Amino acid sequence: MTRGFYIGRFQPYHNGHHTVIEHIADEVDELVLGIGSADVSHTVRNPFTAGERIMMLTKAVREFEREHDLVTYVVPIEDIDRNAVWAGHVESMCPDFDVVYSNNPLVIRLFEEDEIEVRQSQMFDRERLEGTDIRESMIDDDPWRDRVPDPVVDVVEEINGIQRLRTIAQDDVVDRWEADEDNEP
């Protein structure tokens, strides 16, 4: 029995992540999905709460649970101030796992220093499948729905996510404008 671990901020969970997980499903029996930066939400870079991201992942990976007989656990992981103990922090929150999948250099380094096997995950269609770009499309009313699994579209609509993102993005503009010394507060 092999249990893997895959972490991301998933802001939002998109088809790049989904393809990675489909590949991982061929190699493991169970997969722990870590929702990184679980304590952060309502910013342009991290608009969705941990709970909202739990819904996105749980609903989207259901098809792999059926097709690949995969068992998944979604675990929110808060950021901490000390990278040196972060891998242990993750392990303290999750079911035990044998192998980590990531292509984030810091994540890879921290788990390797903890002597946990890390397998580098591939990038898929990164031109289109990047969280930053998908969030910009949501704000600008450009197409984004075809870059995320259908259940993620449903969750974003249920929580009125596009409106939140646009409101937050406006605040960002005001903050930048007020921070500029030449402008009146």
Ligand SMILES: Nc1ncnc2c1ncn2[C@@H]1O[C@H](COP(=O)(O)OP(=O)(O)OP(=O)(O)O)[C@@H](O)[C@H]1O
């Ligand atoms: N298109 C993709 N194909 C494969 N893996 C991806 C893809 N996009 C992101 N990943 C990987 O998924 C993990 C989680 O990434 P993350 O949630 O930060 O997504 P992101 O698309 O990089 O988002 P952002 O642009 O907001 O940083 C990371 O290891 C990242 O490298």
Ligand SMILES: NC(=O)c1ccc[n+]([C@@H]2O[C@H](COP(=O)(O)O)[C@@H](O)[C@H]2O)c1
């Ligand atoms: N010290 C820490 O809290 C620490 C260290 C390394 C990674 N992380 C988190 O792991 C996640 C990695 O995911 P990404 O590959 O999406 O960046 C992020 O949420 C990141 O904040 C946190």
